[in-house]
Amino acid sequence: MPEPDTPMIATLSPALISRVTPDKISSVTSEVVTRLERLCVETMTSLRCADMFRLFLVALMIGWLTPLSAATKTLLIVGDSLSAAYGIDVSAGWVAQLQQRLIQNNMDYKVVNASISGDTTANGLARLPKLLDAHHPRIVVIELGGNDGLRGLSLPEMQHNIKAMIDKATVHGAKVLLLGIRLPPNYGKTYTERFHRVYDDIAGESKVPLAPFILEGIATDRALMQADGLHPDAQAQKKVLENVWAELQSML
Numbered sequence: 001m002p003e004p005d006t007p008m009i010a011t012l013s014p015a016l017i018s019r020v021t022p023d024k025i026s027s028v029t030s031e032v033v034t035r036l037e038r039l040c041v042e043t044m045t046s047l048r049c050a051d052m053f054r055l056f057l058v059a060l061m062i063g064w065l066t067p068l069s070a071a072t073k074t075l076l077i078v079g080d081s082l083s084a085a086y087g088i089d090v091s092a093g094w095v096a097q098l099q100q101r102l103i104q105n106n107m108d109y110k111v112v113n114a115s116i117s118g119d120t121t122a123n124g125l126a127r128l129p130k131l132l133d134a135h136h137p138r139i140v141v142i143e144l145g146g147n148d149g150l151r152g153l154s155l156p157e158m159q160h161n162i163k164a165m166i167d168k169a170t171v172h173g174a175k176v177l178l179l180g181i182r183l184p185p186n187y188g189k190t191y192t193e194r195f196h197r198v199y200d201d202i203a204g205e206s207k208v209p210l211a212p213f214i215l216e217g218i219a220t221d222r223a224l225m226q227a228d229g230l231h232p233d234a235q236a237q238k239k240v241l242e243n244v245w246a247e248l249q250s251m252l
Contacts, residue, residue: 079143081117094240120147121161132172140169143179166206176208211247
């Protein structure tokens with residue numbers, strides 16, 4: 001469960017290195033051909049222009065046939081303290097473990113963790129456009145709402161914010177995975193049930209996959225929770241990852 005008071009931002013991954021595009025290759029090729037033609041006319045070397053063009057074309061074809069390495073795809077996570085590794089080492093968090101699993105499975109994804117402890121859905125919605133422009137993610141994982149619930153914020157507003165985030169990510173060409181959370185029972189049965197139902201409604205209306213409860217099998221086990229009773233400890237992070245992976249795997 002997210003921590004509403006102490007802000008903490010997870011370190012963002014570095015931007016990908018830009019690669020040469022076919023348009024740039026075409027432009028460079030045209031310039032080289034023009035210079036080669038001038039060279040033939042001006043120097044009139046013993047090597048005929050036709051022979052020079054043949055050599056040039058052979059070299060060019062070899063370059064084209066050499067495969068370019070595929071661009072690494074980005075998986076963007078926008079969440080709160082549950083994804084920002086609150087109270088534990090960042091390298092032990094489920095997001096860091098996700099990156100390691102992707103590497104081990106030879107999946108060409110770079111994980112960008114844009115989670116901030118204490119964030120609400122309104123904060124996430126405000127931050128998302130710049131994140132999309134900066135990283136052009138293939139997949140966006142949204143893990144927000146817990147702080148809205150803990151602070152008693154409007155549930156319709158929370159629903160609106162998450163749906164707007166999904167819409168923005170989808171328009172940007174990304175697939176979206178929504179991660180659900182539940183509130184402690186002391187918030188009352190009526191409110192907690194309405195809160196949890198928000199995620200089901202959003203997933204159904206927006207037609208996105210949903211991991212119903214990111215802390216499934218963890219929240220009720222004190223041995224896996226930190227002293228505050230809201231955040232999973234380091235040993236619980238693998239289980240958190242399994243809860244996410246169950247829905248994420250098919251999207252990769």
